Amino acid sequence: MHTEKKKFILKRFTPYMGRKKVLLPVSLILSGLSAVLNIVPFVFVWFITRELLLNPQMTQLSNIDFYAWLALGCAILGVVIYFLSLLSSHLAAFHVEIGMQKLGMERIMAMPLGFFDQHSSGKIRKIVNDGAATTHGFLAHQLPDIAGSVVSPIVLIVLIFTVDWRMGLASMIPIIIGFITMSFMMSDKGKEFQKRYYDALEEMSSESVEYIRGIPVVKTFGQSIFSFKRFYDSIVKYKEMVAAYTRLWQKPMSFYTVVMQSAVFFLIPMAILLIGRGDSLPMVLADFIFYLLITPIFSMLLMKSMHFQQNTMIAEQAIDRFDHLIQYPAMAEAKKTERIEEYSLEFKDVVFSYQGADKKAIDKISFKLKPGETMALVGASGGGKTTIARLAARFWDVDAGEVLVGGINVKAIPKNELMDKIALVFQNTKLFKTTLKENIVFGKEGVSSETINRAIDLSQSREIIDHLPGGMNTVIGAKGTYLSGGEQQRIAIARAMVKDAPIVLLDEATAFADPENEHLIQKALKALSKGKTTLMIAHRLTSVQNVDRILVIDNGRIVEQGSHQDLLERGGCYRRMWDEYQQTVAWKIDARSANNGGQDDQILSK
Numbered sequence: 001m002h003t004e005k006k007k008f009i010l011k012r013f014t015p016y017m018g019r020k021k022v023l024l025p026v027s028l029i030l031s032g033l034s035a036v037l038n039i040v041p042f043v044f045v046w047f048i049t050r051e052l053l054l055n056p057q058m059t060q061l062s063n064i065d066f067y068a069w070l071a072l073g074c075a076i077l078g079v080v081i082y083f084l085s086l087l088s089s090h091l092a093a094f095h096v097e098i099g100m101q102k103l104g105m106e107r108i109m110a111m112p113l114g115f116f117d118q119h120s121s122g123k124i125r126k127i128v129n130d131g132a133a134t135t136h137g138f139l140a141h142q143l144p145d146i147a148g149s150v151v152s153p154i155v156l157i158v159l160i161f162t163v164d165w166r167m168g169l170a171s172m173i174p175i176i177i178g179f180i181t182m183s184f185m186m187s188d189k190g191k192e193f194q195k196r197y198y199d200a201l202e203e204m205s206s207e208s209v210e211y212i213r214g215i216p217v218v219k220t221f222g223q224s225i226f227s228f229k230r231f232y233d234s235i236v237k238y239k240e241m242v243a244a245y246t247r248l249w250q251k252p253m254s255f256y257t258v259v260m261q262s263a264v265f266f267l268i269p270m271a272i273l274l275i276g277r278g279d280s281l282p283m284v285l286a287d288f289i290f291y292l293l294i295t296p297i298f299s300m301l302l303m304k305s306m307h308f309q310q311n312t313m314i315a316e317q318a319i320d321r322f323d324h325l326i327q328y329p330a331m332a333e334a335k336k337t338e339r340i341e342e343y344s345l346e347f348k349d350v351v352f353s354y355q356g357a358d359k360k361a362i363d364k365i366s367f368k369l370k371p372g373e374t375m376a377l378v379g380a381s382g383g384g385k386t387t388i389a390r391l392a393a394r395f396w397d398v399d400a401g402e403v404l405v406g407g408i409n410v411k412a413i414p415k416n417e418l419m420d421k422i423a424l425v426f427q428n429t430k431l432f433k434t435t436l437k438e439n440i441v442f443g444k445e446g447v448s449s450e451t452i453n454r455a456i457d458l459s460q461s462r463e464i465i466d467h468l469p470g471g472m473n474t475v476i477g478a479k480g481t482y483l484s485g486g487e488q489q490r491i492a493i494a495r496a497m498v499k500d501a502p503i504v505l506l507d508e509a510t511a512f513a514d515p516e517n518e519h520l521i522q523k524a525l526k527a528l529s530k531g532k533t534t535l536m537i538a539h540r541l542t543s544v545q546n547v548d549r550i551l552v553i554d555n556g557r558i559v560e561q562g563s564h565q566d567l568l569e570r571g572g573c574y575r576r577m578w579d580e581y582q583q584t585v586a587w588k589i590d591a592r593s594a595n596n597g598g599q600d601d602q603i604l605s606k
C-alpha cells in the first residue's frame with residue numbers, strides 16, 4: 001500500500017516531463033545503490049572489530065587495513081552515487097517545474113475571459129507558482145529518499161539476521177515497537193489531522209490577505225477589529241488545531257524517540273545470555289558493537305519515511321490545486337472558422353447561467369444591433385447588463401441561443417479575429433506598469449504619432465499627460481505616478497481608440513465619476529463610439545438620451561425597449577427610472593449649492 005502511494009505521486013509528475021521521464025528511474029536506481037553502499041562500511045567495521053578482538057596482539061597477518069580501505073571506498077562511492085542521484089532528481093524537478101508552468105500558462109491562455117473574473121490573478125499565480133515550486137522541492141529532495149527508504153530496510157534486515165539472528169532478533173524488538181508507534185502516528189486519524197492542520201494554515205493565510213485588503217474599507221467606515229472576525233476565527237481555529245495536533249503526537253512521539261534509542265537494553269541481556277551459553281566472548285562482543293552501530297540507522301530511516309509521507313501530502317495537495325485549475329474548461333475553438341465581413345451584433349434567444357448559480361443570469365435575450373448603431377443597456381443592479389456585454393465578447397459560451405457578430409456565431413470566429421474586432425472599455429480598467437505610450441498603443445504595432453495624439457485628444461487625456469513628469473514616457477505606477485480611476489478610464493478609452501475596432505463594448509464608469517471626470521469621460525466615450533457598432537452599459541440616464549435604442553434589463557430579461565422618447569411616452573419602467581434619476585440629480589445640485597454657494601453647478605453645466 002505504501003509503495004502504491006509513492007508510485008501514484010510519481011506518476012502524477014510524469015505528464016509534465018516529456019522525454020525526460022527517464023530521470024525519475026535513474027535517480028531512484030542511483031539512490032538505491034548509494035543506500036546499499038552506505039550500509040556496506042558497517043559490515044567492514046564489523047570485520048575489523050572481529051579481527052581486533054580475536055587477534056588483539058596482531059600476531060597473525062591481519063586484513064584490517066584492507067577492510068578499512070574497502071569501507072572508505074564504499075563510503076566515498078556511496079556519496080558520489082548519491083550526488084549523481086541528487087543531480088538527476090534536481091534535473092527531473094526542474095523539468096517538472098518548467099513543464100507545470102508551461103502547461104499552466106498554455107491552459108490559462110486558452111481559458112475563457114470570464115475565468116479571470118472568477119479567479120483573481122493573485123490566486124492563479126499562487127496556484128501555478130506554488131504548485132510548481134512545491135513539486136520541485138518534493139522531487140529534488142525527496143525522490144532519492146524514496147528508493148533509500150525501500151532498499152535500506154531490506155538490506156539492513158538481511159544483514160541483521162545474517163550476522164547473528166539471535167542478536168538480530170533482540171535488536172529488532174525496539175525497531176518493531178517503534179514501527180508500530182509510527183504506524184499509529186501515520187494512521188488515517190493522524191493523516192486526517194495533518195490534512196486539517198494544513199487546511200487551517202491555508203485558511204489563515206488567505207484570511208490574512210483578505211484582512212490586509214480590507215483595511216482601507218474598514219478604516220473608512222471606522223470599524224473596529226471585530227470587522228475582521230473571519231481572520232480572528234481562522235487564527236483561533238489554527239491555534240486549536242496546533243494544540244490538538246501536538247496533544248495527539250506528544251505521547252507517541254516521546255515514546256517513539258525513547259524506544260528507538262533503547263536497542264542497548266535488549267542487546268545486553270542477549271549478549272549475557274549468549275556468553276553464558278558458551279559462545280565466544282570476542283565474537284559476541286564484535287556482534288554487539290555491530291548491532292549498536294547499525295540499529296540507529298533504522299530510527300533515521302523511519303523518521304525520513306515519516307517526513308516523506310508529510311511532504312508527499314503537501315505535494316499532492318499542491319498538484320491537486322494545480323490540476324483543478326488547469327482542468328477548468330477551456331474555450332473551444334471551432335474546427336471550421338469564418339471571417340467577419342460586417343459588424344452587426346446580434347443575440348438570439350440567449351440563455352446563460354454562471355457556474356454554480358441556481359438562477360439564470362440571462363434568460364432568452366434577443367436583439368440586433370446594426371453596423372454603426374449604438375444601443376444602451378439600462379436597468380437595476382444585478383439585472384444582467386454586464387453579463388450581456390461580456391457574452392458579446394465571448395467571455396463565456398452561452399448555455400442556449402446564439403451570439404452573432406457579422407451574422408456569424410462567435411464560437412465559429414477565431415479568438416484573435418474576434419478580439420481584433422472588439423474594443424472593450426470596462427470599469428475595472430487595467431493599466432500596465434509601463435510607459436503611458438505603451439499603455440495606449442498596447443498590442444498594436446506601427447502606430448503613427450498622429451494616431452496616438454488624436455486618440456489622446458479625443459479621449460480627453462491630454463491634460464493627464466501634460467501633468468506627468470515624463471509626459472508620454474512616464475512609467476505608470478512608478479515613483480508616485482499614479483492615475484485616478486477616472487484618469488485611468490480615459491487612458492483606456494485612448495487605448496480603445498488606437499485599436500480602432502469596429503465594435504465597441506462600453507461599461508460607463510460610476511465609481512470614479514466626480515463631475516469633472518464624468519463630463520470628460522462622457523465626451524471621450526462619445527468620440528470612441530462614433531461610427532462604431534456600440535453596446536453601452538449606462539448607469540447615468542443622461543448619457544442614453546441620444547442612442548439609437550435602449551434596452552431595459554431586469555432579472556436577465558428585456559422588459560422594455562425603444563428610443564429615449566418612445567420609452568418616456570410609454571410611461572413604464574423606464575419612465576419611472578427617468579423620473580427618479582431627475583429627482584436624484586436635482587437633490588445633488590441642491591445639496592452642492594447649499595454647501596458651496598453653487599460653484600459645482602457651474603462645473604455640471606460646463
Ligand SMILES: Nc1ncnc2c1ncn2[C@@H]1O[C@H](COP(=O)(O)OP(=O)(O)OP(=O)(O)O)[C@@H](O)[C@H]1O
Nearest residue numbers: 117118354357361380381382383384385386387388
Ligand atoms: N462572476 C459571476 N459569478 C456568478 N454570478 C455572477 C457573476 N457575475 C454576475 N453574477 C450574477 O449574475 C447576475 C447578473 O449580474 P450582472 O453583473 O450582469 O448585472 P448588472 O446588471 O451588470 O449589474 P450592475 O449594474 O450592478 O453592474 C447577478 O445576479 C449577479 O449576481
